[in-house]
Amino acid sequence: MHSPTELAQIFREKQLKLTPQRQLLFGLLHENNAHPSAENLFEVASKQMPGISLRTVYQTLGELAEMGELQLVDVGDGAKRFDPNMGEHHHFVCESCGSIHDVEISSTPKIRGEGAGYEVNEVGVVFHGKCTRCSAATKRSPGHQAKKQVARTK
Amino acid sequence: MHSPTELAQIFREKQLKLTPQRQLLFGLLHENNAHPSAENLFEVASKQMPGISLRTVYQTLGELAEMGELQLVDVGDGAKRFDPNMGEHHHFVCESCGSIHDVEISSTPKIRGEGAGYEVNEVGVVFHGKCTRCSAATKRSPGHQAKKQVARTK
DNA sequence: TTGTTAGTTAGCAAGACTTGCAAATTAGAA
DNA sequence: TTCTAATTTGCAAGTCTTGCTAACTAACAA
Numbered sequence: 001m002h003s004p005t006e007l008a009q010i011f012r013e014k015q016l017k018l019t020p021q022r023q024l025l026f027g028l029l030h031e032n033n034a035h036p037s038a039e040n041l042f043e044v045a046s047k048q049m050p051g052i053s054l055r056t057v058y059q060t061l062g063e064l065a066e067m068g069e070l071q072l073v074d075v076g077d078g079a080k081r082f083d084p085n086m087g088e089h090h091h092f093v094c095e096s097c098g099s100i101h102d103v104e105i106s107s108t109p110k111i112r113g114e115g116a117g118y119e120v121n122e123v124g125v126v127f128h129g130k131c132t133r134c135s136a137a138t139k140r141s142p143g144h145q146a147k148k149q150v151a152r153t154k
Numbered sequence: 155m156h157s158p159t160e161l162a163q164i165f166r167e168k169q170l171k172l173t174p175q176r177q178l179l180f181g182l183l184h185e186n187n188a189h190p191s192a193e194n195l196f197e198v199a200s201k202q203m204p205g206i207s208l209r210t211v212y213q214t215l216g217e218l219a220e221m222g223e224l225q226l227v228d229v230g231d232g233a234k235r236f237d238p239n240m241g242e243h244h245h246f247v248c249e250s251c252g253s254i255h256d257v258e259i260s261s262t263p264k265i266r267g268e269g270a271g272y273e274v275n276e277v278g279v280v281f282h283g284k285c286t287r288c289s290a291a292t293k294r295s296p297g298h299q300a301k302k303q304v305a306r307t308k
Numbered sequence: 309t310t311g312t313t314a315g316t317t318a319g320c321a322a323g324a325c326t327t328g329c330a331a332a333t334t335a336g337a338a
Numbered sequence: 339t340t341c342t343a344a345t346t347t348g349c350a351a352g353t354c355t356t357g358c359t360a361a362c363t364a365a366c367a368a
Contacts, residue, residue, distance in 0.1 A: 076228035103269035115257035129274040
């Protein structure tokens with residue numbers, strides 16, 4: 001996504017207000033590669049701006065996604081994640097700690113056979129496995145693993 | 155997944171009961187390539203067995219998935235889908251009618267660069283676009299499209 | 309056929325994640 | 339400072355799924 005400064009400019013041009021809430025979120029999202037959920041961002045934002053509403057976080061994230069400033073990532077664990085990296089890339093999800101990492105793939109997969117006639121607009125690839133850290137941890141002490149990075153109560 | 159008869163055998167071996175509800179669901183799932191959600195199956199099952207509980211459908215689907223008889227497919231539209239096709243394949247989601255189709259890809263994508271050190275256990279590829287039918291319909295009468303095959307209220 | 313019992317089902321409540329709504333605020337322009 | 343449309347909030351509500359538990363029943367033995 002664009003930098004907070006550039007976003008400010010874009011918002012002004014669209015007659016959208018530059019509220020403190022939005023500015024805070026722009027900053028928290030910029031170059032954030034942790035793939036946070038709305039709730040994650042809300043927690044962090046709350047520390048810097050107690051009282052900010054979760055509803056506002058959802059609202060702002062939704063706007064940014066609609067404007068093409070954020071990519072929505074769904075790894076099937078319940079909550080949607082937001083990724084400011086709009087370049088072409090895919091995702092790796094660690095089964096141990098839950099972390100999500102951007103990855104590049106050697107070549108975009110193509111449909112083979114009957115389905116080849118489909119009109120494809122988008123291809124999403126999600127890898128599941130163990131990240132370097134968890135993989136190493138498992139080797140050192142099987143059974144143990146890095147603490148889950150993303151809280152999941154479900 | 156296995157055929158209803160084979161599943162019956164497997165369940166017996168595991169001391170699991172062969173209830174009418176389970177038998178019905180086995181049948182409805184067998185060779186079902188429509189990628190139904192729990193709710194979808196519940197509706198169909200209800201016609202043949204009025205009174206069956208949605209809870210039971212979830213329960214049974216969960217058991218089958220755990221036994222490796224069903225694959226869970228999440229295309230990010232809210233509800234999980236169940237796919238009895240356990241062979242290696244990926245999915246195509248039609249943006250117009252919502253239908254999901256199994257597809258094969260020419261080669262499994264590989265992670266490139268730094269992420270190459272990850273321990274990958276599973277690769278999921280989801281294509282989004284227009285299925286043959288909707289693609290043709292759009293060309294015939296732009297603006298129109300096939301009726302959504304999967305109800306989504308969200 | 310009957311009794312026994314562990315496995316199941318059904319219903320409802322509740323939890324997680326999101327979104328709709330309406331009232332209260334406020335950024336930005338005049 | 340005033341005005342107004344855009345925003346933020348808080349809460350209710352909706353969707354999908356799971357936990358809990360009382361009632362039920364498939365499967366097996368006598």
